[in-house]
Amino acid sequence: MSKALEVNGLSVSFGGLRAVDDLSFDVASGTVCGLIGPNGAGKTTVLNCLTRITQPSGGRVSALGVDILSLPIHSLIGLGVMRTFQNLELFGELTTLDNVAMGCAHLFRTGYLSEIFGLPRARKARQHAYAQAEEVIDRLGLRDIRDQAVSELPFGTQKNVELARALCSKPKIMMMDEPAAGLNGIESAELGKRIRTMAKEYGITVLLVEHDMPLVMSACDKIVVVVQGKKVAEGTPEEVRRNPKVIEAYLGQEAR
Numbered sequence: 001m002s003k004a005l006e007v008n009g010l011s012v013s014f015g016g017l018r019a020v021d022d023l024s025f026d027v028a029s030g031t032v033c034g035l036i037g038p039n040g041a042g043k044t045t046v047l048n049c050l051t052r053i054t055q056p057s058g059g060r061v062s063a064l065g066v067d068i069l070s071l072p073i074h075s076l077i078g079l080g081v082m083r084t085f086q087n088l089e090l091f092g093e094l095t096t097l098d099n100v101a102m103g104c105a106h107l108f109r110t111g112y113l114s115e116i117f118g119l120p121r122a123r124k125a126r127q128h129a130y131a132q133a134e135e136v137i138d139r140l141g142l143r144d145i146r147d148q149a150v151s152e153l154p155f156g157t158q159k160n161v162e163l164a165r166a167l168c169s170k171p172k173i174m175m176m177d178e179p180a181a182g183l184n185g186i187e188s189a190e191l192g193k194r195i196r197t198m199a200k201e202y203g204i205t206v207l208l209v210e211h212d213m214p215l216v217m218s219a220c221d222k223i224v225v226v227v228q229g230k231k232v233a234e235g236t237p238e239e240v241r242r243n244p245k246v247i248e249a250y251l252g253q254e255a256r
């Protein structure tokens with residue numbers, strides 16, 4: 001199976017702190033990989049490196065065969081790399097449809113003048129973005145809330161709108177930072193199914209950072225466990241669940 005994502009010797013230092021320490025793992029195309037570990041383990045920092053928000057002090061990352069550490073953040077979207085954030089970043093007053101369409105507007109950007117004057121090229125770009133948004137809205141079953149302002153929706157539904165927006169650009173790799181935070185058990189189980197569908201039916205490679213263990217165990221093909229920036233385990237959900245180092249890392253956290 002080809003690798004969609006390859007991380008080699010990734011390291012990030014903040015002053016004296018090694019937030020990520022010589023971390024290596026890879027993710028096969030069309031699979032779901034969990035990245036788990038106690039609070040402060042370095043998970044978000046890894047995602048920030050993979051999405052060009054944080055510059056690592058060492059290591060190599062290749063996404064879809066491209067060395068991404070030398071790319072600017074906007075070219076990642078063109079390459080098909082997308083992420084969702086630990087906190088929702090939606091436009092509350094806008095409708096579901098508008099928010100979702102925003103997720104792929106950049107793909108059809110035509111330039112300010114043609115947008116201001118509503119020239120045919122800009123109109124066409126807008127139509128493309130909205131057509132793609134309608135498709136994703138149907139796919140995720142959000143048609144009932146298509147015209148509702150996002151701020152009026154319950155939190156769990158807003159999370160689905162955020163996912164739809166990320167999917168609108170037809171990403172090949174999707175990174176998600178704690179997508180289940182604030183969801184109830186039922187919503188989180190639904191999210192797990194959606195993540196599986198994204199990978200298995202649409203071929204999207206998913207890197208999932210999450211504390212919700214039932215979700216991680218049911219959604220992931222494999223799991224990488226980090227503690228203090230270092231990989232302590234890697235394997236199938238079943239292997240990781242039984243690994244004494246993993247159990248210790250989590251029990252240690254609970255004791256603290």
Ligand SMILES: Nc1ncnc2c1ncn2[C@@H]1O[C@H](COP(=O)(O)OP(=O)(O)OP(=O)(O)O)[C@@H](O)[C@H]1O
Nearest residue numbers: 014015017019037038039040041042043044045046
């Ligand atoms: N910009 C920064 N400057 C300094 N230290 C940072 C910065 N970002 C993160 N850190 C530190 O790096 C370590 C890893 O943080 P990170 O946010 O990656 O952890 P995490 O695994 O995502 O944790 P959580 O599960 O709580 O979200 C922590 O000790 C954190 O305090």
Ligand SMILES: [Mg+2]
Nearest residue numbers: 043044045086
């Ligand atoms: Mg985090």
